[in-house]
Amino acid sequence: MYPIPFNRSVFMGQEQRYMAEAVAYGQISGDGPFTKKCHAFLESHLGVSKALLTTSCTHALEMAALLLDIKPGDEVIVPSFTFVSTANAFVLRGAKPVFIDIRRDTLNLDESQLERRITPRTRAIVVVHYAGVGCEMDTILPIAARHGVAVVEDNAHGLFGRYHGKHLGTFGCLATQSFHETKNVTCGEGGALLINEPCFIERAEIIREKGTNRSRFFQGQIDKYSWVDIGSSYLPSDLLAAFLFGQLETWERIQSARRRIWDTYRAGLEYWAQHHNVRLATVHPHCEQSYHMFYMIFPSPAQRQAMIDALKAKGILSVFHYLPLHLSDMGRRFGGKAGDCPVTETTSDRIVRLPFYNTLSEQDQSAVIAAITGLK
Numbered sequence: 001m002y003p004i005p006f007n008r009s010v011f012m013g014q015e016q017r018y019m020a021e022a023v024a025y026g027q028i029s030g031d032g033p034f035t036k037k038c039h040a041f042l043e044s045h046l047g048v049s050k051a052l053l054t055t056s057c058t059h060a061l062e063m064a065a066l067l068l069d070i071k072p073g074d075e076v077i078v079p080s081f082t083f084v085s086t087a088n089a090f091v092l093r094g095a096k097p098v099f100i101d102i103r104r105d106t107l108n109l110d111e112s113q114l115e116r117r118i119t120p121r122t123r124a125i126v127v128v129h130y131a132g133v134g135c136e137m138d139t140i141l142p143i144a145a146r147h148g149v150a151v152v153e154d155n156a157h158g159l160f161g162r163y164h165g166k167h168l169g170t171f172g173c174l175a176t177q178s179f180h181e182t183k184n185v186t187c188g189e190g191g192a193l194l195i196n197e198p199c200f201i202e203r204a205e206i207i208r209e210k211g212t213n214r215s216r217f218f219q220g221q222i223d224k225y226s227w228v229d230i231g232s233s234y235l236p237s238d239l240l241a242a243f244l245f246g247q248l249e250t251w252e253r254i255q256s257a258r259r260r261i262w263d264t265y266r267a268g269l270e271y272w273a274q275h276h277n278v279r280l281a282t283v284h285p286h287c288e289q290s291y292h293m294f295y296m297i298f299p300s301p302a303q304r305q306a307m308i309d310a311l312k313a314k315g316i317l318s319v320f321h322y323l324p325l326h327l328s329d330m331g332r333r334f335g336g337k338a339g340d341c342p343v344t345e346t347t348s349d350r351i352v353r354l355p356f357y358n359t360l361s362e363q364d365q366s367a368v369i370a371a372i373t374g375l376k
Contacts, residue, residue, distance in 0.1 A: 003315035004364045008357045009181045009188070012254060015246030022242040030235025031215075034242040041248050042177075042192060046167045050195040052208055053241055054234045057156045057178035057191035061089035061126075063234060064152050064174045064193065066207050067200050070095045074123040079109045080326045080336075081344040082128045086154050087325055090124070096334055098122070099326040101341035105282040108135040110343070111143070118147050127172070128154045132290025133283050134163030137171045152176070155194075159184060160255055161290035168290070173197040179244055184254055184292060184358070187244035190236050207231040257358050258291035261365060265294045265354060268369035294354050295321070301349040307375070308352055314371045318352050 022028050035053050042051035054060045070076065072094030078087045080099040087097040100117050103110045107130040114125065125144055127135045144151045151171065155161075156178035158168035169175035174197075179190035193208075195201055205215040211231030216222050247254070266280065273280050279297040283289050298304040304320070311318045324344045326336030338345070355368055 002312075002317040004317065004355050004368060005357075006317040006319050006353070006355050007182050008359065009186065010357070010359045011246070012358060013246045013250040015243045018242035018246045019239055022238050028237050028239045030233075030237065032238030032241065034238050034245050035236070037245045038192075038241050038248060041245070042194070045251075046170055046194065048170055048175075048194045048196055049198045050201045050204070052193045052195070052204060052234075053236050053244075054191040054193055054208070055236045056085075056189055057154070057176050057180070058085040058089065059232075059234045060176035060191040060193040061085055061152075061154065062092060062232075063204060063207055064176065065090045065093045065095070066230065067174060067204055068124055068150050068152075070123055073121060075119060075121040076123060077114070077117050077125045078325070079126075079128050079344070080324045080331070080341040081107060081130070081322050081347065082154065082325065083156070083322060084325065084328075084330075086126055086128060087331075090126070091330075095123070096121075097325070097331075099331065099334075099336055099341055101343050102130070102347065104343050104347075106130065106133050106135075106284070106287075107347060108133065109140070111136045111139040114140060115143050115147075118143070118149060122147065122149050124150045124152055126152045126154055128156070129158035129161060129163075129168050129290075131281060131295065132158040132161040132168070132292040133281070134158070134161060134168050134287045137163055141171060150174075153194075156180075156183070156191075157292040158290045160251065161292075162288040164286050165288075169194045170196055174200065179247075184258060184290060185244070185247045185251060187236070187240040187247070190240050190244060203229065208234045254358050255291060258356070261356060261360050262289075262291045262294055264362070264365055265369065268366075269296070269372060272373045293356050296352050296354070297347060298350045298352065304350050304352050307372070310375055311368070311371055314367075316355065316368055316371055318354050320348075321351050321353055322348060324348050 070093035074095040076090040076095045077098045081102045153172040153175035155169040161168040175194040177192040211229045214225040217225035277299045325331045
């Protein structure tokens with residue numbers, strides 16, 4: 001265990017008490033009282049038509065693929081610089097991922113390349129709000145609308161972030177959230193599907209309940225439920241929801257702490273970065289980031305590795321991030337090759353993420369900054 005880890009899970013509020021309440025209530029399977037509290041919180045705070053907790057963001061993405069009726073032969077545009085689930089959820093339905101490069105500044109999908117990636121087989125565009133900084137939705141949405149293509153937001157990084165004042169996760173017809181232990185708000189493993197077009201709600205509830213209309217039964221709309229569609233078991237335990245609700249209740253304190261950490265890194269490293277040709281994150285004025293991570297992009301892979309090794313020697317864990325999906329074994333099976341996404345390829349080799357968690361102390365953060373700025 002590193003003295004200063006990359007991530008640390010902590011209690012932020014009433015998580016333990018709520019989990020005990022869930023057990024005492026006697027229902028810790030899916031869609032219990034705390035699951036409903038989490039749904040109501042997300043719907044009211046984000047302004048979405050429906051929120052459904054899932055066992056992971058991966059499963060929320062799989063539900064999105066099912067709801068869009070993705071079939072073999074369909075194409076789905078995804079950034080190459082993202083987690084494997086962004087593509088895999090659609091590949092599971094038989095789709096071909098069409099990899100698109102990222103912008104050099106925000107590391108988000110490069111919207112200037114989007115239209116030429118669209119073909120008659122394109123069914124969806126999956127945008128990833130990297131580090132919780134919004135993609136250029138004012139450009140992406142009209143392009144998608146012109147071609148009749150659905151937009152799905154992989155908002156794993158972006159809970160409470162905004163683009164032109166509007167919450168990330170509320171632009172596409174569907175969006176997904178992650179509550180993995182590395183996220184701002186967590187329950188260890190977990191996610192949510194956000195539904196912005198009400199026409200998807202009823203079927204989403206069926207898919208999430210193993211393809212049955214069980215939710216209508218519990219709402220008193222039918223006297224028995226049965227198998228009516230394809231689906232799977234995407235419901236998390238109400239124990240996880242109890243933990244998550246304890247975190248959601250403290251979201252303002254979490255965001256305030258993370259903003260302080262991010263701002264401190266920026267202030268402490270900006271001068272050093274400028275004089276060592278190291279790039280820090282770009283956050284444009286029309287984007288309110290979620291303060292999910294702090295990263296640096298070094299001039300070369302060797303310099304990146306030297307920094308990781310130097311921090312490790314001081315008991316500080318820093319990590320790199322995504323490897324280009326188009327160059328992975330699976331990506332090459334779909335036609336990916338070197339040079340297809342040059343910004344992704346060079347960024348992946350040079351990026352490093354610094355320790356970042358809700359309770360990172362000023363003392364430990366000062367030690368990280370001092371370790372970096374002390375290197376020549």
